[in-house]
Amino acid sequence: MDSTLACLAAWMPQQRWYGAKGRRPHLRLVSWWDHESHEESVRVRTYLIADEGALPPVLYQVPIVARETAGVDASGPAVIGSPEPGTTLIDGPHDPAYTRALLRLIATGATARGPHTGASGHPLTGAAMTPHSASVLTGEQSNTSIVYDADGGAAPVICKVYRQLQPGLNPDIELQTALARAGSPHVPAVFGHLEGAWPDPAGGGTVKGSLAFAQEFVAGAQDAWRVALRTAAAGRGFEDDARTLGAATAEVHRTLARVLPTVEPTSGDRDAVAEAWRRRLTIAIAEVPDLADRRGAIQDVYDRALGASWPRLQRIHGDYHLGQVLRVPGGQWILLDFEGEPMRPMRERLLPDLALRDVAGMLRSFDYVAGSLRLSVAEHAGGDRRAREWAATARAAFLGGYAAASGAPPGDHRELLAALELDKAVYEAIYEARNRPSWVAIPLRAVASLSGSF
Numbered sequence: 001m002d003s004t005l006a007c008l009a010a011w012m013p014q015q016r017w018y019g020a021k022g023r024r025p026h027l028r029l030v031s032w033w034d035h036e037s038h039e040e041s042v043r044v045r046t047y048l049i050a051d052e053g054a055l056p057p058v059l060y061q062v063p064i065v066a067r068e069t070a071g072v073d074a075s076g077p078a079v080i081g082s083p084e085p086g087t088t089l090i091d092g093p094h095d096p097a098y099t100r101a102l103l104r105l106i107a108t109g110a111t112a113r114g115p116h117t118g119a120s121g122h123p124l125t126g127a128a129m130t131p132h133s134a135s136v137l138t139g140e141q142s143n144t145s146i147v148y149d150a151d152g153g154a155a156p157v158i159c160k161v162y163r164q165l166q167p168g169l170n171p172d173i174e175l176q177t178a179l180a181r182a183g184s185p186h187v188p189a190v191f192g193h194l195e196g197a198w199p200d201p202a203g204g205g206t207v208k209g210s211l212a213f214a215q216e217f218v219a220g221a222q223d224a225w226r227v228a229l230r231t232a233a234a235g236r237g238f239e240d241d242a243r244t245l246g247a248a249t250a251e252v253h254r255t256l257a258r259v260l261p262t263v264e265p266t267s268g269d270r271d272a273v274a275e276a277w278r279r280r281l282t283i284a285i286a287e288v289p290d291l292a293d294r295r296g297a298i299q300d301v302y303d304r305a306l307g308a309s310w311p312r313l314q315r316i317h318g319d320y321h322l323g324q325v326l327r328v329p330g331g332q333w334i335l336l337d338f339e340g341e342p343m344r345p346m347r348e349r350l351l352p353d354l355a356l357r358d359v360a361g362m363l364r365s366f367d368y369v370a371g372s373l374r375l376s377v378a379e380h381a382g383g384d385r386r387a388r389e390w391a392a393t394a395r396a397a398f399l400g401g402y403a404a405a406s407g408a409p410p411g412d413h414r415e416l417l418a419a420l421e422l423d424k425a426v427y428e429a430i431y432e433a434r435n436r437p438s439w440v441a442i443p444l445r446a447v448a449s450l451s452g453s454f
């Protein structure tokens with residue numbers, strides 16, 4: 001196993017889903033189990049690997065197919081390495097032996113076992129999943145999604161393999177399953193999920209957590225980020241789309257408030273939010289020192305929100321932006337990825353929260369469209385002004401659509417919305433500094449503007 005861990009220590013830091021970029025991992029094997037393999041001399045095994053160099057330690061899911069080197073095209077990012085002569089390790093989602101085994105577990109509710117723990121499938125419906133070929137979705141993803149084509153008119157399936165594991169049912173599965181069961185037209189059909197168990201790092205027992213989630217793959221849909229970027233770059237408005245997106249967002253919030261618990265915010269809830277805002281700001285200032293001289297002005301915005309009235313708390317999307325929304329032919333909006341912000345502690349993401357956090361997230365996304373155009377096109381000939389006008393129109397239309405469909409206009413909580421937008425921009429400054437340093441100017445400009453110096 002030591003040679004496999006050595007291969008992984010070189011390969012994992014190059015993966016988009018690996019959290020602590022720029023640092024060599026310190027890996028420990030926590031658990032493993034084998035999947036059924038229909039090919040001779042091919043081993044399909046899922047490893048759970050802790051990176052104990054991270055603070056706090058992170059648990060990763062790494063499914064691996066071991067094949068004879070002679071039969072493998074040894075180039076490409078899917079090849080992990082060759083810890084023993086004659087055997088090559090392949091990243092499971094890129095190999096049919098794993099993709100078949102994964103879907104079979106979910107569709108049949110079967111179990112894969114290892115010496116200590118294992119994984120079991122939880123099919124949601126009797127819907128037959130008969131897909132035949134699979135490929136990994138490309139793009140900037142925190143997890144790894146496998147798309148399965150289907151034969152004979154059956155729906156194609158997308159199965160998201162969670163990479164960073166946490167105890168408990170993932171909110172992505174919990175919320176989308178609740179919405180699908182409630183008949184919401186704004187999430188894809190749900191097929192089922194895979195749950196795993198592993199040794200509890202804090203004691204002698206085991207903990208359970210989500211490993212993968214299978215849904216209908218909405219074919220022909222367009223990512224709202226690309227739709228928005230295209231219209232803005234072409235100088236076309238996004239007003240109607242933003243209004244219907246606002247209405248769809250409000251409908252999802254209403255459904256979540258109906259089928260899952262809501263609570264009146266207590267002073268403890270307000271303190272927890274205030275503490276999360278402060279904690280995030282401290283991290284952001286440490287990583288993006290340009291923010292340091294804004295601390296006082298930012299805290300003033302937070303204080304005004306803490307002194308204002310708050311609506312009831314409810315379950316929300318939690319990391320809402322244009323990249324999390326699909327537009328299907330006909331104009332309907334489908335929301336994806338209810339996992340919450342990847343950098344936020346899971347225990348916070350599971351609690352009832354402010355629905356306005358999602359509203360703020362989408363408003364920031366309109367500003368990102370303008371900001372990314374500003375970065376890609378030189379600021380001349382009125383381009384910057386047009387991009388800003390595009391974002392302002394989209395913003396007003398989104399808020400109007402949300403207010404009309406929710407009966408709870410975001411404008412009733414102006415101070416709170418301003419603080420949530422600012423907190424999101426602070427989060428984005430950290431995210432960009434870590435992942436896309438050339439984009440950090442977008443949230444920095446927003447922080448300046450939202451904290452009143454622009």
Ligand SMILES: Nc1ncnc2c1ncn2[C@@H]1O[C@H](COP(=O)(O)OP(=O)(O)O)[C@@H](O)[C@H]1O
Nearest residue numbers: 141142143158188215216217218223323336337
């Ligand atoms: N059910 C689906 N139908 C069509 N495309 C999807 C579906 N689910 C995800 N996608 C595509 O995959 C991308 C990443 O999915 P997402 O759930 O956001 O993953 P991650 O948690 O890794 O960021 C989405 O932006 C979308 O383009």
Ligand SMILES: O=P(O)(O)O[C@H]1O[C@H](CO)[C@@H](O[C@H]2O[C@H](CO)[C@@H](O)[C@H](O)[C@H]2O)[C@H](O)[C@H]1O
Nearest residue numbers: 140142319321322323341342364365368428431
């Ligand atoms: O990986 P996730 O989609 O869960 O979210 C993370 O990455 C997003 C970028 O891909 C990041 O979103 C930020 O950039 C978007 C444009 O690429 C923009 O539309 C968003 O408004 C902006 O927040 C997101 O914050 C991060 O959690």
